[in-house]
Amino acid sequence: MRIIGQLTIIATVGFAGTFFAGLLPFPFPGSIMGMLLLFLMMTLRIVKTEHVRESAQFFLTYMAAFFIVPTVTLIEKVGMLDGRSLFHFIWICIASAFLTFLATAASVKLTLRLLHRSSGDKS
Amino acid sequence: MNELLHAPMFGIALTLCTYAIGLFVSRKVHSPLANPMVVASILCIAFLKLTGIPLAAYAVGGDFLVMLIFPATTCIAVSVYSRMDLLKRHFIPIAIGCTVGATVSILSVRVLSRLVGLPEILTNSLLPKSVTTAIALELAGLFGGEPSLTVVAVMVTGISVVLGAPFLIRLFGITDPIVQGVALGTSSHVIGTTKALELGQTQGAMSGIAIFITGCATVIVSLLLF
Numbered sequence: 001m002r003i004i005g006q007l008t009i010i011a012t013v014g015f016a017g018t019f020f021a022g023l024l025p026f027p028f029p030g031s032i033m034g035m036l037l038l039f040l041m042m043t044l045r046i047v048k049t050e051h052v053r054e055s056a057q058f059f060l061t062y063m064a065a066f067f068i069v070p071t072v073t074l075i076e077k078v079g080m081l082d083g084r085s086l087f088h089f090i091w092i093c094i095a096s097a098f099l100t101f102l103a104t105a106a107s108v109k110l111t112l113r114l115l116h117r118s119s120g121d122k123s
Numbered sequence: 124m125n126e127l128l129h130a131p132m133f134g135i136a137l138t139l140c141t142y143a144i145g146l147f148v149s150r151k152v153h154s155p156l157a158n159p160m161v162v163a164s165i166l167c168i169a170f171l172k173l174t175g176i177p178l179a180a181y182a183v184g185g186d187f188l189v190m191l192i193f194p195a196t197t198c199i200a201v202s203v204y205s206r207m208d209l210l211k212r213h214f215i216p217i218a219i220g221c222t223v224g225a226t227v228s229i230l231s232v233r234v235l236s237r238l239v240g241l242p243e244i245l246t247n248s249l250l251p252k253s254v255t256t257a258i259a260l261e262l263a264g265l266f267g268g269e270p271s272l273t274v275v276a277v278m279v280t281g282i283s284v285v286l287g288a289p290f291l292i293r294l295f296g297i298t299d300p301i302v303q304g305v306a307l308g309t310s311s312h313v314i315g316t317t318k319a320l321e322l323g324q325t326q327g328a329m330s331g332i333a334i335f336i337t338g339c340a341t342v343i344v345s346l347l348l349f
Contacts, residue, residue, distance in 0.1 A: 007194075010194045010197055013197060014194050014197045017197065026346055028346075029196075029258070029264075029265065029342070030193070031192070031193045031194075031196035031197055031261060032196065032258060032338065032339070032342060034193070034194075034196065034197035035196055035197050035198075035200045035335075036200070037197075037200075038198070038200035038201070039200035039203060039204060039335075042201070043204070049201065052198070056198040056201035059191070059194055060195070060198055060199070060202055062142075063192070063195040063256075063257065064142075064158075064160040064256075064313075065138065065139065065160070065188065066191045066192045066195060066257075067160055067260075067274055068138050068141065068160055068163045068164050068167060068185075069134070069138060069181075069182065069185035069188055069189050070189060070270045070271050070274050071160070071275070071278075072164055072171070072178070072181065072185070073178060073182070073270070073271045074271040074275065075171065075172070075178055076178055077269055077271050077272065080242075080244065080245070080269065080272070081272075085241060085242060088236075088241050088245075089241065089245055089249065089272070089276070090279060092232060092235045092239070093249060093276050093280055094279065094280070094283040095231070096227075096228055096231040096232050096235060096249075096252070096253075096280075097228075097252070097253065097279075097283055097284050097310050097311065098283075098284070098287060098291065098310075099227055099228075099231045100224045100227050100228040100310040101224075101287075101288065101291060101306050101307070101309075101311070102291065102295065103223050103224055103227040104220045104223060104224035104227075104305055104306040105220075105291075105295065105297050105302050105303075105305075107220050107223040108216045108217070108219070108220035108299075108301065108302045108306065109297070109299065109302050111215060111216040111219045112216050112301065115215065
């Protein structure tokens with residue numbers, strides 16, 4: 001009974017996410033709207049952690065299992081990748097990832113320093 | 124036989140069996156390369172290739188599991204809510220870091236792809252590579268990318284950052300746990316979070332929050348840019 005109740009909440013909030021995402025004037029993923037709605041409802045204490053705990057834990061722990069099927073469809077898409085594009089695809093991916101890491105680190109560091117300075121404590 | 128293979132339980136059983144093997148392997152081999160999902164996908168592809176079973180037969184049951192990505196994405200909210208106090212305390216640096224990260228990620232892919240003349244569909248598949256797979260798949264659809272390539276990009280990103288991060292952290296002297304956590308979560312999502320947890324509790328928690336904020340920031344930045 002408890003699990004079915006939890007799944008009902010998750011499914012209903014997810015559906016509400018799809019509904020509200022559809023109202024926006026631009027394309028917006030329903031699942032992300034559902035995530036934002038659930039977050040909002042938890043912040044407002046409409047939904048409490050214990051209302052969804054075990055089911056959410058299950059989804060979060062084993063989410064990776066749901067990504068296997070989209071990966072396997074690669075079989076049919078290998079035609080899109082010749083050796084040259086694959087090479088570019090991979091190095092751009094890695095280069096961009098490292099740039100993202102460094103840019104994020106630098107901006108967080110700078111923000112923390114500015115916040116410390118303006119609040120006047122430490123250093 | 125044909126009828127049997129098109130039974131929904133075939134795709135589900137094959138996926139879950141290979142995932143169980145993947146979980147077992149990742150527990151034995153402590154390497155980011157032995158990712159359960161990567162292992163399972165390779166095993167599934169090998170199985171289908173060797174037996175000659177068509178992808179369509181596998182997808183009958185497989186698509187059921189794909190549907191579950193939706194509620195799983197919604198549940199990310201729960202993991203962030205459990206770290207609400209940290210989010211409140213460090214909201215400004217996290218929000219700025221994630222937004223800068225999301226923007227750099229998207230722009231660097233755009234610029235580099237244009238430089239080498241990468242086909243449009245490959246570029247579009249690369250764009251959401253720094254966000255968690257569930258959100259990346261949604262964005263791939265939005266950008267007109269190919270979902271399976273996006274999963275590959277997400278995996279390559281996660282694994283390369285985890286392998287490269289210790290080097291980058293030393294080279295640039297990144298010592299603050301908050302900076303380490305947000306940078307890992309923003310650039311390499313869940314895979315980065317496992318690395319962040321190895322560095323410490325604060326890093327792990329910050330990284331988990333960063334996944335959520337980066338996901339939102341990427342959606343907003345891409346809506347503004349395109």
